[in-house]
Amino acid sequence: MELEGRGAGGVAGGPAAGPGRSPGESALLDGWLQRGVGRGASGGEAGACRPPVRQDPDSGPDYEALPAGATVTTHMVAGAVAGILEHCVMYPIDCVKTRMQSLQPDPAARYRNVLEALWRIIRTEGLWRPMRGLNVTATGAGPAHALYFACYEKLKKTLSDVIHPGGNSHIANGAAGCVATLLHDAAMNPAEVVKQRMQMYNSPYHRVTDCVRAVWQNEGAGAFYRSYTTQLTMNVPFQAIHFMTYEFLQEHFNPQRRYNPSSHVLSGACAGAVAAAATTPLDVCKTLLNTQESLALNSNITGHITGMASAFRTVYQVGGVTAYFRGVQARVIYQIPSTAIAWSVYEFFKYLITKRQEEWRAAK
Numbered sequence: 001m002e003l004e005g006r007g008a009g010g011v012a013g014g015p016a017a018g019p020g021r022s023p024g025e026s027a028l029l030d031g032w033l034q035r036g037v038g039r040g041a042s043g044g045e046a047g048a049c050r051p052p053v054r055q056d057p058d059s060g061p062d063y064e065a066l067p068a069g070a071t072v073t074t075h076m077v078a079g080a081v082a083g084i085l086e087h088c089v090m091y092p093i094d095c096v097k098t099r100m101q102s103l104q105p106d107p108a109a110r111y112r113n114v115l116e117a118l119w120r121i122i123r124t125e126g127l128w129r130p131m132r133g134l135n136v137t138a139t140g141a142g143p144a145h146a147l148y149f150a151c152y153e154k155l156k157k158t159l160s161d162v163i164h165p166g167g168n169s170h171i172a173n174g175a176a177g178c179v180a181t182l183l184h185d186a187a188m189n190p191a192e193v194v195k196q197r198m199q200m201y202n203s204p205y206h207r208v209t210d211c212v213r214a215v216w217q218n219e220g221a222g223a224f225y226r227s228y229t230t231q232l233t234m235n236v237p238f239q240a241i242h243f244m245t246y247e248f249l250q251e252h253f254n255p256q257r258r259y260n261p262s263s264h265v266l267s268g269a270c271a272g273a274v275a276a277a278a279t280t281p282l283d284v285c286k287t288l289l290n291t292q293e294s295l296a297l298n299s300n301i302t303g304h305i306t307g308m309a310s311a312f313r314t315v316y317q318v319g320g321v322t323a324y325f326r327g328v329q330a331r332v333i334y335q336i337p338s339t340a341i342a343w344s345v346y347e348f349f350k351y352l353i354t355k356r357q358e359e360w361r362a363a364k
Contacts, residue, residue: 070153070350070353070354070357071357072150072154074350074353074354074357075146075149075150075153075154075350076146076147076149076150077146077349077353078149078345078346078347078348078349078350078353079145079146079147079148079149079150079346080141080142080143080145080146081345081346081349082145082149082341082342082343082345082346082349083141083142083144083145083146083148083342084138084141084142084145085341085342085345086141086145086338086339086341086342086345087134087137087138087141088134088137088138089337089338089341090334090337090338090341091130091131091133091134091137092118092130092131093114093118093330093333093334094137094195094199094334095121095129095130095131095132095133095199096111096114096117096118096121096130096330097327097330097331097334098196098199098200098287098291098327099111099117099121099199099200099201100114100117100326100327100329100330101283101284101287101288101326101327101330102200102201102287102291102293102326103288103293103314103315103318103319103323103326104293104318104319105201106201106202108124108201109201109202113329114329114330114333117330118130132198132199132203132206133194133195133196133198133199133208135208136191136194136195136198136208137191137195139191140187140188140190140191140192141188141191143187144183144184144185144187144188144191145184145342147180147183147184147187148180148181148183148184149180149346151176151179151180151183152176152177152180152243153176154176155172155175155176155179155180156172156173156176159171159172159175159176160172160173168247168251170244170247170248173243173244173246173247174240174241174243174244175240176243177239177240177242177243177244178236178239178240180239181232181235181236181238181239182232184235185228185231185232185235186228189224189225189227189228189231190224190225192227192231192290193215193223193224193226193227193290194208194211194212194215194224196287196290196291197211197215197290197291198211200291200293219304226289226290226306227286227289227290229307229308230282230285230286230289230307230308230311231286233282233308234279234282234283234285234286235279237275237278237279237282238275238276238278238279238282239275241271241274241275241278241279242271242272242274242275242339243271245267245270245271245274245275246267246268246271246339246343249263249266249267249270249271250263250264250267253266253267254267259347259348259351261344261347261348264340264343264344264347265340265343265344266340267343268339268340268341268342268343268344269336269337269339269340271339272335272336272338272339272340273332273335273336275335276331276332276334276335276336277328277331277332280324280325280327280328280331281315281324281325283327283331284315284323284324284325284326284327285308285311285312285315286311287327288305288311288314288315289305289306289308289311292304292305
């Protein structure tokens with residue numbers, strides 16, 4: 001937006017260029033006065049005394065000015081769309097990750113890397129095999145991410161106002177991400193259990209309803225939340241690292257906090273990679289609790305692996321220290337585009353919905 005009053009005469013009644021003041025300085029002062037006069041009726045003295053803000057006319061609208069009026073519904077809709085799209089696009093890699101985290105895989109399901117695994121699954125089990133269980137994942141991802149982003153945005157603002165008024169607090173970002181994870185995992189955990197059992201090699205389940213019925217009848221309703229505490233133990237530090245890294249990178253790549261797709265993609269990808277690598281051992285334990293892998297159960301005296309301590313012990317007994325990092329390559333490869341997609345789609349829809357709401361209010 002160009003500064004107003006750059007004409008030769010400046011603002012009517014305003015100061016003209018005089019001795020000791022260059023034409024450029026006079027134009028700047030004229031613009032300042034005109035902006036102050038325009039705001040005087042509604043903004044009072046505070047508006048009149050506010051210095052002008054230089055903005056590149058090609059930089060687009062000020063992104064941070066729009067989310068200030070964003071509603072909880074806006075965050076929930078944008079979050080739901082982002083979550084569903086993220087999980088759908090990355091689902092084949094998620095299937096590979098689940099198999100590569102198997103502690104004692106079948107010889108036919110031993111893979112050297114992600115691409116080889118994906119190719120062999122498609123070649124030996126069919127084109128659509130890596131997509132089995134996608135429907136239950138999409139069903140769970142929508143409400144889970146709606147709660148997740150809405151809670152994060154609300155708490156981030158509330159805590160930042162308390163900890164660092166008028167600024168960005170990394171502590172507030174991390175704390176908001178941790179609390180948001182509690183809601184996300186509560187909604188997503190049952191879908192995770194069904195999804196991972198359907199992703200395993202030689203899984204007996206071809207339909208979601210078959211898997212849900214079998215788990216309910218054989219293990220009880222508690223089986224859908226058997227890994228919940230481990231999931232939280234993994235996701236709370238994951239999301240704390242994730243959100244703090246994302247907001248930190250945004251301060252460097254997008255300090256003015258405008259809608260900037262490239263900065264959202266880059267920050268999201270880096271944040272996801274760092275958080276994924278750091279929490280891989282917990283993800284391996286979560287996969288074991290969800291799948292109750294039969295060969296691993298032979299090394300556990302209780303018949304069912306319940307709780308994080310039991311899962312950690314079983315992983316070590318079966319594969320040693322290196323077993324905690326099974327599938328780390330697939331996990332990082334999954335998280336880089338996954339978080340990039342989630343953040344870019346979320347920020348886009350948040351921007352789009354809020355902009356439309358502002359236009360609708362202005363037209364009324």
